[in-house]
């Protein structure tokens with residue numbers, strides 16, 4: 020990476036004999052909106068606390084803005100943290116809560132005031148400065164927490180599931196605001212979430228974590244289109260998995276076979292499979308097309324029978340049973356004008372897809 024602001028190298032964190040983080044090594048770019056995504060307990064908060072200086076790694080190196088952070092306490096780091104619970108003072112006003120972030124900064128009263136005004140404006144709380152924090156809605160409280168962190172002008176803002184307490188509609192609104200706020204201020208955001216849709220919507224890049232390890236770091240599109248393992252594929256969206264045996268590989272292309280569904284052509288990721296390996300061909304539901312009735316000819320075609328159809332307005336979800344497969348195949352079709360087939364439960368159909376959309380994943 021050209022200009023990283025955060026560099027983690029071999030970072031490990033143990034709590035007694037339990038290893039919460041294992042060999043964490045990656046960089047975060049200056050100005051990136053970077054997310055840590057993973058199920059509860061996978062180590063996201065622990066990693067964020069290490070960046071903040073609230074926890075110390077048991078091994079490995081961390082530099083922020085080119086400086087080693089070993090021995091640098093939280094209040095001397097160019098970071099600020101927004102917590103999952105807002106941690107604001109209910110008896111103080113919005114303005115008092117926000118300017119509290121500046122107590123350790125040696126500013127004149129006028130400077131502190133103008134910075135506080137600026138932060139209030141940034142999070143769209145203008146006119147509410149004198150209101151007491153306990154009179155605010157959940158969304159407004161989270162804005163106060165954001166402003167209190169931003170008022171210190173950190174180089175890196177660390178956000179630990181800051182939107183998880185909000186209901187769905189407000190959360191989606193705040194996601195858009197958070198993204199545009201990040202673009203406006205231009206500082207690096209490290210954002211923790213267990214919500215894959217939230218991570219995909221917001222991030223420049225995402226690190227998918229599991230059991231204290233990073234499984235894959237990529238852009239939202241690359242994570243979705245080219246997951247490097249089953250766990251990432253399953254975590255980010257739905258994936259159909261066809262068990263197959265590899266017959267041959269040429270460049271990126273892999274030819275595989277299954278006694279149940281015939282020959283399947285797909286593409287590999289970085290790993291080169293051996294002939295005879297049993298792997299999965301993984302195909303996203305929206306990459307499969309359905310045609311009524313025809314018999315399969317050639318590779319990447321499977322005959323099946325519609326088990327169920329769910330109408331979701333803009334699209335319909337089909338589950339298609341295929342002889343010899345334990346799980347029905349999921350197919351999502353967009354309900355374009357005139358573009359739908361009216362298959363209903365019981366209809367015989369043929370499924371097909373482009374080989375570029377079938378990805379080989381190790382079992």
Ligand SMILES: Nc1ncnc2c1ncn2[C@@H]1O[C@H](COP(=O)(O)OP(=O)(O)O)[C@@H](O)[C@H]1O
Pocket residue numbers: 034037039057058059060061062063064065066
């Ligand atoms: N202070 C601690 N002492 C012992 N175990 C801890 C401590 N903090 C976190 N853990 C454990 O480390 C693991 C990761 O926790 P955490 O980073 O909070 O996960 P996440 O934020 O992804 O839900 C969990 O199993 C948790 O129980």
Ligand SMILES: [Mg+2]
Pocket residue numbers: 063064065
């Ligand atoms: Mg957490």
